[in-house]
Amino acid sequence: MKTISYMQAINEALLEEMERDGSSVYFGEDVATMSGAFGATAGLLDRFGPDRVFDTPIAEATIAGAALGMALAGLTPITEFSFADFVGIAFDEIYNKLGKWNWMHGCCFKIPVTIRLPVGVMAGAGPEHSQSPQALFMHSQGLKVVVPSNAYDAKGLLKTAIRDPNPVLYFEHKVLYGMPGEVPEEEYTIPFGQAEVKREGSDVTIIATSLQVHTALAAAGMLAGEGIEAEVIDPRTLIPLDKETILASVRKTGRVVITHEEQKTGGTGAELAAILAEEAFFDLAAPIKRVGSADTPIPQSIFLEQEFKPNEEKLMSAVREVMQY
Amino acid sequence: MKTISYMQAINEALLEEMERDGSSVYFGEDVATMSGAFGATAGLLDRFGPDRVFDTPIAEATIAGAALGMALAGLTPITEFSFADFVGIAFDEIYNKLGKWNWMHGCCFKIPVTIRLPVGVMAGAGPEHSQSPQALFMHSQGLKVVVPSNAYDAKGLLKTAIRDPNPVLYFEHKVLYGMPGEVPEEEYTIPFGQAEVKREGSDVTIIATSLQVHTALAAAGMLAGEGIEAEVIDPRTLIPLDKETILASVRKTGRVVITHEEQKTGGTGAELAAILAEEAFFDLAAPIKRVGSADTPIPQSIFLEQEFKPNEEKLMSAVREVMQY
Amino acid sequence: MAEVVKRDIDPARYDKDFLLRLYREMVKQRAFDENLIRLLHEGKVSGFYHSGIGQEATGAGTCASLRDDDYILYDHRGCNQMIAKGVPLDKIYGDFMGRLCGTTCGLGAGIVHVAYPEKGVLGQSGTLGACFVIAAGAGYAVKVKKTDQVCVCYFGDGTAARETFHGGMNWAGLYNLPIVFYCENNEYGISTHYTKAHALKNNIADRADGYGIPGYVIDGNDVLLVYEVAKEAIERARSGGGPSFIEGKTFRYRGHFEGDPALYRDQAVVEEWMEKRDAIKNYRARLIAAGAAAEEDFAAVDAEVEKEILDAIAAAEASPMPECTRIYEGLFVEGVV
Amino acid sequence: MAEVVKRDIDPARYDKDFLLRLYREMVKQRAFDENLIRLLHEGKVSGFYHSGIGQEATGAGTCASLRDDDYILYDHRGCNQMIAKGVPLDKIYGDFMGRLCGTTCGLGAGIVHVAYPEKGVLGQSGTLGACFVIAAGAGYAVKVKKTDQVCVCYFGDGTAARETFHGGMNWAGLYNLPIVFYCENNEYGISTHYTKAHALKNNIADRADGYGIPGYVIDGNDVLLVYEVAKEAIERARSGGGPSFIEGKTFRYRGHFEGDPALYRDQAVVEEWMEKRDAIKNYRARLIAAGAAAEEDFAAVDAEVEKEILDAIAAAEASPMPECTRIYEGLFVEGVV
């Protein structure tokens, strides 16, 4: 094992997979010369040259649509938007084209496209550079959705994403970039559709994604002091979703709190809660609680963005509430 | 009262509101000369002239972005996309610009934009002209979402939409266009956020939107023959949502089936089910069931599109299932 | 500004075989389309059909210079193009009828969503205009793969207004991609005349200049002119010379979709095009006048084509419908790349 | 092709007051910006700041011909433009500090999301390029309202690649809208030189021609030239003559955002611009050379501006922060239109 940051984990996955797959290309805004808005693509241009690693114009619909075209013509395109918020600009290309192209054309293609999408509130980046739009894709067809919460998952899941013959949206949290984590020296991948129990517990299940996994672990630690043992489950991929691990935990605990950074209403927690209301109703001893962000756009002020977001306290009080039943 | 079609109801609302508000304009693809892909804008050009009613180039991001610009400069823009599927093309403009502009700029504007969006599976229009993308906007901030299911609602809600100083997405179902319904001779509007109980019943609550209201009413009629009295609730607007009417019904029946035409996963039913799992848990005697379309793109074949969609039978068997508890 | 190309091409400069091949392609497309409309009226085909009758010179003239491994993104009026590129007719009819023999294996496809990788037919986007950016990607792939394939991107005058036009043109020029943009300017986008949908200098092709891309305006109903100008563009693309933009002036004879009464157009103009500017009629007359082919040659081709069409329809009709469960298949591809 | 406008403008043709007003606008912008950077370093301002130092001639030169009721869509390096258009300095500082006195009443705004309808400042889109289509709408509104307002849409060279460029330009030309598109070509979009992001004939402004829109390329650091060319475009727009496109060549002195070391640029080039092509320095020298103003005039303006800036900062700092509950206010406007 070695200790590297989440960002380095991403960088290693890119270097390794582009080495492995000679048809892979990496492109996006300022990814080649400058190594991306956050530096994750360092070394790619030097290693793979300007045809395979290149800067594009500022035009995200074109980037996503071109990724599809490249895939249809036999490449393995890997791309990124500087901020996940920009999925709106390429929504038709991602949601309708990348997601549905293969199926609607009778399933004769492979579309091995990976799009890296940095999410999350960080340092006052404001309403259009701080969002976590993954929930929009819970209602997509043909896309896979990945939400890694630590360096180990980031690397293993990104390698799987790049090898996957389907389009994958890879949502990485900007606050996690600097976070160190243990990663094996040797090569590994993490299969999609396997949630991980990040902490075991018997009283309540907290389902958390992305940065909120850390909020949940911190909250769980404090709740243990109050005698509440929370189990923290990180789905790691939202499509495909590992329902079994979640349902098994709820069977054990009978109580669920779901937390994510995106706004509560219509967030990924909506679908998770609905699945539980359908499939785990008789296992539940208490109402489900969701702890998301406020149902507002994201304020630019660094003070107000703290109010906007979920945090340990909000999560702990939700847990305490479901423990009352 | 008079009997007119859903389409005529829309047309009347447009004519009346454009007459009332001299700052209103209507624009979109083929809306002026040809009266729109489905004919809803008949008469507008003649009545209000070519400055206020005009055909645009085929460029939906531009249409939606221009609607915002017009609103900022004091107009009341009303527009349409020929198919709701095209929201993907203008997603940034709708979701991030129209929805958030006023709030993120400190709340100094009015954005009285209405966008008409025809949804639904009809006659083999295929995967990109048959969708019901309203669920994507459950996770929006600053947009209102309207889903009228009959002529009366269509007219009253469209008039309210046009007068609303906020952006409103008005999703109308193509299969409903020809459906006749009773509408008052005199002027009326329907406030947003008021669900309607379309049928009373004591055993189970069916929450249905858009065309599925009719499926639900037909199913309820047949279920009555089996001794099951279903209450059918039509939220009419998803944002704002009339939680009270829904919660009151569930308190009475203890059983819920939610049905909508969009794909089940991540559909509007996810948020509705999640709200109930949070706020009506102890009122529920049975798991919640959702009856949506298949989690696939929409097939072009008119035979397969029937398999794709929810229908009376699927709904009835879901109701029978929740009645078992 | 784009070059307005006018050429008086002497058919005698070409092989008779070649000249008849172009003819055959055009009549095949028209016969395909007329028969499809018949099947629609017979209730054997459903959905919305955008007839390409009147625009046959596009596919015939351009695809004549394409190889099987070249890519096309046909447009929503583009059965003409996919037929010219070599998608088997029974597969296309099969898609329209929702049969298993179709390229979509029973999911069904109207004019959009037929794909046939064997012949480089990459499919179509139901939302107009994605073609520009998908073509950019396909073109870029050729650059990386270092093959000498070419990608032709077809679209209508109305579609040229989509925002993605800018993104696709910019990539094509910037990366010097082997793409030919072919704009079928049939004057209307549904009911809207292109002069009511575009701010133009003179022609849509004039926009190419701002990207440093050569632009050409041609009579898109003159199949030999389409052939020559497209051939030059395709060869330039193939040999590393980068993208081109061709605007072919043409006209659609029928409504926007079958069932559209098209009241927004002057019927006299439609008739003028049908009588005086019909691609097939004029081509026949010209070959005969030049002594390059005779009535019997055309009659023989017509008969062969008719048989080919009827056989394809029969084959499609003989193919079974899929099971209802077809929709649950194939959403995700298994395995790894 | 766009007209490359070169003019040797004699300052003596202008009023001293007017000349000093342009000077004042530019130094105010620069002082605003330098002080903002200081506040950032002092930890009083957070978020990402895109400094506009070096590009002051844009706002000063263009806004001099605008009325309060004219609209602007400033760009993400555009404090220059909003200041020139008249947004009070304390409000802008207030937004940067998240104070209640800001235009957002405490929500905070970086360079984006300041709006000030009283002065026609319509706000900004955090996703680049929405300006083109929003401007199209604002321009269309003027047409319907039959006022003689004008809308100026500012954007960078990088932003000119967004797909929406095409949609906005097309509307502007098609409906003959009173819009001036002003491209601040400062050579880079973050790290990418504009020649690596655009397929061009010669200049970005050449694209205007394809829309029948007049295009101009100018030295964007020559404030008098910016003033004259913009004035002509604004007057044309105001009197029903339709849109124009101006590309002003300029340069950003600092990194893309404060903190960006900008290693992708040649430092010698940056210094060359700062020493030889600085808008303010050259303007001073030119006025002095022409005898149109003297050192004391400039010194007086500098002193006044410094006071104005410091007062504005003090006012902003004195303004309270909002309550946490501020975010729950104002998502929906009550009432009816």
Ligand SMILES: Cc1ncc(C[n+]2csc(CCOP(=O)(O)OP(=O)(O)O)c2C)c(N)n1
């Ligand atoms: C993005 C998008 N907007 C609108 C439509 C609806 N639509 C289908 S065909 C068409 C007209 C296209 O005109 P043109 O490109 O000139 O092609 P033509 O029909 O004349 O062949 C329109 C508006 C669509 N499919 N996609």
Ligand SMILES: Cc1ncc(C[n+]2csc(CCOP(=O)(O)OP(=O)(O)O)c2C)c(N)n1
């Ligand atoms: C749609 C979109 N893509 C990317 C970004 C990130 N971004 C912010 S500024 C910038 C560079 C813009 O370059 P240019 O338009 O030349 O303006 P300049 O920064 O040089 O003033 C980029 C890529 C964004 N905000 N929006």
Ligand SMILES: [Mg+2]
């Ligand atoms: Mg056309």
Ligand SMILES: [Mg+2]
């Ligand atoms: Mg720039």
